[in-house]
Amino acid sequence: MWLTNSSIGRKVVMSVSGLFLVLFLTFHMCMNLALVFSPDAYNAICGFLGANWYALVGTAVLAAGFLVHIIYAFWLTWQNRKARGNDRYAVTTRPKSVEWASQNMLVLGIIVILFLVLHMAQFWFKMQLNEIVPVSEANPHDGSFLVIETFKNPVMVVIYLLWFAALWFHLTHGFWSALHTIGFNNNIWFNRWKVIGNVFATIICLGFAFVAVTLYIQYGVLGWEVPQIPTEMPAVH
């Protein structure tokens, strides 16, 4: 199978799974934006993505995407280290045109995953998973409360901003590189894709950051009251 036993095939898997994750991020960012304007709307969207079969299938596919992307990343890196040989260079430099991110994708990826674990524990665990199997005290239908409570804490905001920064670096290289790998590039589009990738990564990361920071200002600084769905009330479906 060329997707596993050829170098370009393996890269195609990286590329396609990466692009899929980019799509997911885009959706996730848009959804988060709703929270700033209307916690109810956000909860409605969350509800829509609850324990329904299509949401579960979506989650499974998404998880598979992550898994493939991560496994291939380690696999490729292992092979690449082997290809480098036993003796390392005593002096190394990075040519000007080479992005720092491009040479540190694995490191950036690992940072992203570590935060992801925290993120999952904070939210997914208490929301979607909690809806299927009760694992937490939290109300799985009141996502907005959970999110706002988290971002009232400035430490959390800083941690998340760091995450978005790592994600930004990862995406700036990942985006155009993915298109390059599936052959969707040439001399003219080379710089265009890089610019588009940078703009896109910036929009996504700024979007996420905007939500985190705004929630902090609204609820943490200005002291707005956090809307909460009373636990005895039936869930909005």
Added chain:
Amino acid sequence: MEKKIDLTLKVWRQRDRKAKGQFETYNVKGISTDSSFLEMLDVLNEQLINEGKEPVVFDHDCREGICGMCSLYINGHPHGPDSAITTCQLHMRKFNNGDTITIEPWRSAGFPVIRDLMVDRTAYDQIIAAGGYTSVNVGGAQDANALLIPKTDADEAMDAASCIGCGACVAACKNGSAMLFVSAKVSQLALLPQGRVEAARRARAMVAKMDELGFGNCTNTGACAAECPKSVSLSNIARLNREFIKAKLQD
């Protein structure tokens, strides 16, 4: 203007493929800044011979930047700190009096060291042998002008074909990937109608051979193109990917 400079050289010495190598430090004095880097090494070797020691072994031949034989990793750059040239065209005016210069061989599993700074690059020949040609025997060709080729295609093919097979791309790549080299040949022939006939077969065979020889996976860092002495473009890699994916989807 010509100046004379003194330098400290840290040179990798390794007896053979299996031996353990180490850096040796040498001093050279009064090097003309108009000399080429290899001429500076000639001076070092002359000095070593006069001291009764064995000279530093390095590959070099045409000394005009086209044969692709010279292959030194100088201060962290394949072919040294200047851009778009080979080691033999690197001149000492790029260095200052008192500099310490670290000289290493290409380091890659695909290019084992033969001695000192000389490495074995026959892997590249094997990749070409796998499919880097059009399968035409001598004698059967039609008139050269019977085939019209758009100038832009011919020029782009020429740019890809200017690869000298020196291995700097592999040496520069943190992944030890030979994609720029392979893509240059695949691109050249994919751009020309003569080469299109067996484009799919070529892409498959050359990539398979490249993988088999233990070169790494390309992660599009672009270090290869940045260090390429002939400025072979990274977009060739996109074309190779395209050709390869197309070929595989046809299977």
Added chain:
Amino acid sequence: MSKLESKIPAGPLAEKWTNYKATQKLVNPANKRRLDIIVVGTGLAGGAAAATLGELGFNVINFCIQDSPRRAHSIAAQGGINAAKNYQNDGDSVYRLFYDTIKGGDYRAREANVYRLAEVSNNIIDQCVAQGVPFAREYGGLLDNRSFGGAQVSRTFYAKGQTGQQLLLGAYSSLMRQVNKGKVDLRTRYEMLDVVIVDGRARGVIMRNLVTGGIERFSAHAVVIATGGYGNVFFLSTNAMASNGSAAVQCYRKGAYFANPAYAQIHPTCIPVHGEFQSKLTLMSESLRNDGRIWVPKKKEDAEAIRAGKLKPTEIKEEDRDYYLERRYPAFGNLVPRDVASRAAKERCDAGYGVGTGLAVYLDFSDAIKRLGRDAVEARYGNLFQMYEKIVDDNPYETPMMIYPASHYTMGGIWVDYELQTTIPGLFAIGEANFSDHGANRLGASALMQGLADGYFVLPYTIQNYLSDQIQVPRFSTDLPEFAEAEKAVKARIDRLMAIKGKQSVDSLHKKLGRIMSDYVGMGRNKAGLEKALVEIDKIKKEFYSDLRIPGEAYGLNVELEKALRLEDFIEIGKLMAIDALHREESCGGHFREEHQTEEGEAKRNDEEFMYVGCWEYKGEDQKPELHKEELNYEFIKVQQRNYKQ
């Protein structure tokens, strides 16, 4: 004398090759499989021959001195390759290419060979295009051409300034295809140290594995030498560092005649020498003379001021510039043949008009940039300009380039007949290694043509004529006493050199040889100088055998030993060149005897006495070689004084 049978086929010039092919003996496919051929060298000639012989079905063993056939020095040819396609509709034809080549060679080449070369030139272009060589094209998709020296038509095909590279990579890819098929056994990093003769026929070679230092034997039914020229005898030349004349000398020592050793080409447009540590000279393509104009200051005081750094070339007014080629040769101007251009540069510099170090002239593009625009000039010569700038640290778009002649190519080489066979049966020589097609001077863009013609289209035919009666001959064992003896001699030679343990490095001795060669056997030669050269070369030889120092081991990787073995042979060639130059009491092409010039300083031939190929037979170490003459009969063209003025 019967050894010098040129085997020129009968019939009218234009039909000779056709007749030959129609009547020669062939080897059938089943028998081809039973025949082994050794090809030494992987340049345009060797690579093309090995690939083509493999395609035909022979078993080929191909040796390469570098780590890959793609590095052979053919790769450095910049400007282009000639062919009589007449795509430009400017009156070109096979006959005209033939005529220009004979005339360019100053009527010292064999008519039939040159005509064949012109004839197959067109097939070469077709073949290369089919291989995917990206020749320059016009917007309409047709092939583009440029002009080269010694021609009044545009017949030179080119791929930027890297034509040699592209043609070599074409041959190389064909070769690698055969390697992949198992028809060619490619051995890289091997150098030939002897040819083995069994019963009067060449049957094998003794090779040195440059990585292990091991001496190895190889046998075959025929041996092809494609090892290039001996221009590195001058130490400083445009040749690659590994280019050497050793294979040719080994053939010579084993009885092959060496023809016209004195005919060496000094290329007019090279980057001038800069200092004592210089290791090689870089060529700037002849194609630059299409658009560049060569000049020196008209006034000596201007030249002196420039040399002292007080004046810049751009400050010299138009009327104070001496475009000496345009002045002396109005019809061809800057595009006179190489020998003429080189001598003219030397004449101006010797007269005190040189710039730079005094040994340089200007090659100026300001007119071309004005006429065509900088972009057009960049498109044509960009890579050459960049190369110049990297080496000299001067921008040729703004200040004129400085150039000076340098040793480049050797027209002389192993004597071969029409079939490219040497005087030793079964031993063939192709490409620059033979003497055959360029007479006393080679025209630009003709070396690539000859190399590929020999490799693709001539040798694969003619070698069959020899092999057809060898089909019953079984494979040779390398255990034959002849192989053992040859190996013993090679080892004795190596041991002798290693045992000297003197003080001087190979390079320092080679530099001494080079200086003598350029001073006395270079662009201008005279009797007294040549006699002096012979004495001086003998002195170097003595020094070589008494004071050479080779560190390292005899039978391991040893670069100094490689160089020493080559230098030993260069000393032999240097002597042979001087002997040949001394005996040839005339000036022709690249061989300029100062005693023999016209009042205007042009070369003066002596057709009465010297219209022959001077072939030298080895008579033993320190013995004077014996001269044999192959008379040149011009049946089809009228021999006249070369004239590039009108």
